[in-house]
Amino acid sequence: MKHLAIDTPVMSEAEGTVLLDELELHLHPLWKKRIVTKLRELFPRVRFVITTHDPLCLRGLAPDESYVFRLNPASEEIEATALSILPGMDVDDLLTGGWFGLGTTYDEETEDMINELSVLSLREDALKVRGDAILPEHERVQMEKLSQDLRDRLRGFAASEGERQTLADVARRGLAAPDVLEVEAETLQARLRQAFGRLEE
Incomplete structure (x- = not known):
């Protein structure tokens, strides 16, 4: 301003043009959400070129104003990639x-539980597709325990479409297991919803 x-x-x-590196530094989360709008x-009449590693600072950006810069090995x-921030x-x-490339925002222990349940769920689906026998008893017991533990740990788990998509992405990585057949995304999501006791009507 001076x-x-x-x-x-x-x-x-x-x-003029102002360059701001790491916009989020020293800002309260509420300020981070408002900073872009307040600067406008x-x-x-000032153009701001801003960098940030905080998703809250992306609030207030127009659809064509966000770019991700990554080194191509x-x-x-x-390389700069335009990625629009959509309302909501x-x-x-x-x-x-x-923008940030995380597979999930859960803690590592919870993520491991999700991965384990996803692989078991996919294996069960693969057995059904092949017409083979059901999962061994110890794996079914493990699935039930993981489902209950996750329901207890995460109230409302996989309630939103975003969370279901994240779960589906995690589960797809489990398809690398040698004895698992690939299944359709809708089947995957339905199976995961059922595993968490959130089967829709």
Whole structure:
């Protein structure tokens, strides 16, 4: 503001380009959600180029204003990919989407439980597709225990479409198991919902 005031003391009339690295530093989460909108209001004629590692700071961006920069190991060049922020996206959608690349936001122990249950669920589906026998008793008991433990641990687990998609993605990685056949995404999601006791009417 001191620099912009050299040309005009009225910030609503100031013009220029401002580079801000790590916008999220030292900001309360509430401020992070509001910072982009407030910068627009206070400096309507200033162009901001901002970097951040915090999904809350993506609030207030227009659909065509978000880019992800990554190093391409093959070419050793930085590549920019435009990824639009859509209204209504929650923080988990952003963290597990293309912006930050996380597979899930759960803690490692919970993620391991989800992975284990997903692999067992896929194995059960594969046996049904082949017409083979059901899962061995010890694996069925393990599935029931994992399902109950996750229901107790995570109230409302897999209640949203975003969470179901994350679960499906985790489960698809389990398809690498040698004795599991690939199944359709809808079948996968239905099986996972059933495993968590959230089978829809």
